[in-house]
Amino acid sequence: MSPSALPKRILIVGGGSAGWMTALMYGDALIKKGVEITVVESPNVGTIGVGEGSTALLKRYFDELGIVESEWMPECHATYKAGISFPNWSTRPGYESYMHPFWSMLDHVTLPAYIQNVHARQRGVDIDANPDRYFIASKLARQGLAPLPPESFPFHPGYGYHFDAGLLGKYLQKKAMACGVRHKSCHVTEANLDVAGRVASISTMEGETLEADFFIDCSGFSALLIEKALKTPFVSYADVLFNDSAVALPTPIGETIPTVTVSAALSHGWGWKIPLTDRFGNGYVYSSSFISSDAAERELREHAGVGDADVQARHLKMKLGRVAQHWNRNVLAVGLSQGFLEPLEATALYLTQTTAGLFLVYLEKGELGEQAQAAYNREVNGYFDGHRDYIVAHYKTNTRTDTDYWRANAMGLDKISDSLKRIFQTWIEGKDLGAEIRHQGIEHYYPVGSWYALLAGMGTFPQLGADARQPAESLAQIDDFTRRCVLNFRDHRTVLNEQVRMREAA
Numbered sequence: 001m002s003p004s005a006l007p008k009r010i011l012i013v014g015g016g017s018a019g020w021m022t023a024l025m026y027g028d029a030l031i032k033k034g035v036e037i038t039v040v041e042s043p044n045v046g047t048i049g050v051g052e053g054s055t056a057l058l059k060r061y062f063d064e065l066g067i068v069e070s071e072w073m074p075e076c077h078a079t080y081k082a083g084i085s086f087p088n089w090s091t092r093p094g095y096e097s098y099m100h101p102f103w104s105m106l107d108h109v110t111l112p113a114y115i116q117n118v119h120a121r122q123r124g125v126d127i128d129a130n131p132d133r134y135f136i137a138s139k140l141a142r143q144g145l146a147p148l149p150p151e152s153f154p155f156h157p158g159y160g161y162h163f164d165a166g167l168l169g170k171y172l173q174k175k176a177m178a179c180g181v182r183h184k185s186c187h188v189t190e191a192n193l194d195v196a197g198r199v200a201s202i203s204t205m206e207g208e209t210l211e212a213d214f215f216i217d218c219s220g221f222s223a224l225l226i227e228k229a230l231k232t233p234f235v236s237y238a239d240v241l242f243n244d245s246a247v248a249l250p251t252p253i254g255e256t257i258p259t260v261t262v263s264a265a266l267s268h269g270w271g272w273k274i275p276l277t278d279r280f281g282n283g284y285v286y287s288s289s290f291i292s293s294d295a296a297e298r299e300l301r302e303h304a305g306v307g308d309a310d311v312q313a314r315h316l317k318m319k320l321g322r323v324a325q326h327w328n329r330n331v332l333a334v335g336l337s338q339g340f341l342e343p344l345e346a347t348a349l350y351l352t353q354t355t356a357g358l359f360l361v362y363l364e365k366g367e368l369g370e371q372a373q374a375a376y377n378r379e380v381n382g383y384f385d386g387h388r389d390y391i392v393a394h395y396k397t398n399t400r401t402d403t404d405y406w407r408a409n410a411m412g413l414d415k416i417s418d419s420l421k422r423i424f425q426t427w428i429e430g431k432d433l434g435a436e437i438r439h440q441g442i443e444h445y446y447p448v449g450s451w452y453a454l455l456a457g458m459g460t461f462p463q464l465g466a467d468a469r470q471p472a473e474s475l476a477q478i479d480d481f482t483r484r485c486v487l488n489f490r491d492h493r494t495v496l497n498e499q500v501r502m503r504e505a506a
């Protein structure tokens, strides 16, 4: 796009992770083309201060900006993440816990065997079909190994990160400001619309009026521009995802640092446990219709092993759903202002990065008309709804019957999307799930392997009639292969300490 067609001034409202992540991405791409980018952040409203796990996409964010891990990770107390484990969601023997791994080049060897064994298990063959047995990520996580092989090892596993959300925000701010993004500390009181209904400027409590050509709403759940000013409708997910609250608290970490997020089912929701270099972040995501905040905090304290100890807990409210249009007139909503899925698969920053990244492509191509806007909104809505379905599938396949919460979660299949209905139907009939997912065009939300890991990991095997002749791959060979692969990986803490030394030496 010719520089003259780009908006001259972009104003980002909000300085949380979403605001600074977008500011750095856009600053890096657009300031050299003459675009002025300013982040406005309220001195009175804090950031949400949670959000400590990522998907594998975050690596690409830093790679594209040329930021190496030994620079940002120590500063954000970050650790490596090989996947997420889900204990106590299923009560089926052998499937009381499973891990959703980040996928690796090495899985090309074991994934076909896994799928074959799942099919055999569906037809009554007595074979272990828990994904933990098959994938390198689960082995790394169990042994506390960093998912970083030596240079000489040609197969690289995908991985995500754990990090301190507050420190990550500060780090991104520092980098964005170093590349020329401006920062103003002021509280936005109002958005002023022009005759066409576009945002012309914002007014601040400090008495300023700030104009811009394009606005990015990163104001968190308050959604100041996208919802309050432009009245963009909100599509709630509350009919299929019941959790609306969370409570979080830290606990100490020892010398061994796991490479996995643990998302354990609790009485009325689930608890996360996220390892950072200096502490564990713990939290309980629950539904306030089923448990009070006091009872949830008590249960989390017990679960995290802190009891009555003097550890401060933070309580948060969550609004689950998405706006109907993430890009409306001259406003783009990014982060919690555009919507939120509960953090079961830690996808919020993924969606932030995807939303901002896709829009940058439109911006740079100069595709800013109504058709482009409609296509963009369809695409981002697809990401939100696709990720929602994968999360909903955890609840619908749970087999807990200990509380009304879990029983209610397993019901309501009529409320799930048609896409998820077809996935469940294909699974129950033992048909080709991969073909169904590809037919729906949804493998870029979650790949086929992730669906197998979830549905088989929960132990939801349909009764397809016994056929013990169904061929199964040898587990001994798989065990041997993954055992030998794992020999190439090193202790997590050792790798992280090495990063600190590299940073100090730089």
Ligand SMILES: Cc1cc2nc3c(=O)[nH]c(=O)nc-3n(C[C@H](O)[C@H](O)[C@H](O)COP(=O)(O)OP(=O)(O)OC[C@H]3O[C@@H](n4cnc5c(N)ncnc54)[C@H](O)[C@@H]3O)c2cc1C
Binding pocket: 013, 014, 015, 016, 017, 018, 019, 040, 041, 042, 043, 044, 045, 046, 047, 048, 049, 050, 051, 052, 053, 054, 165, 186, 187, 188, 189, 218, 219, 220, 221, 222, 224, 246, 283, 316, 317, 318, 334, 335, 336, 337, 343, 346, 347, 348, 349, 350
């Ligand atoms: C319980 C929980 C767990 C989570 N876990 C994960 C996870 O594991 N992984 C993940 O990727 N994400 C997770 N998230 C989501 C993650 O926290 C957010 O996506 C991320 O922090 C981005 O938030 P944000 O920047 O959109 O909003 P916020 O952090 O709320 O920032 C909002 C910004 O807007 C500013 N602002 C607000 N009002 C005004 C005003 N009037 N004037 C000027 N400025 C204003 C504030 O000052 C602040 O700077 C989790 C969220 C919750 C609730």
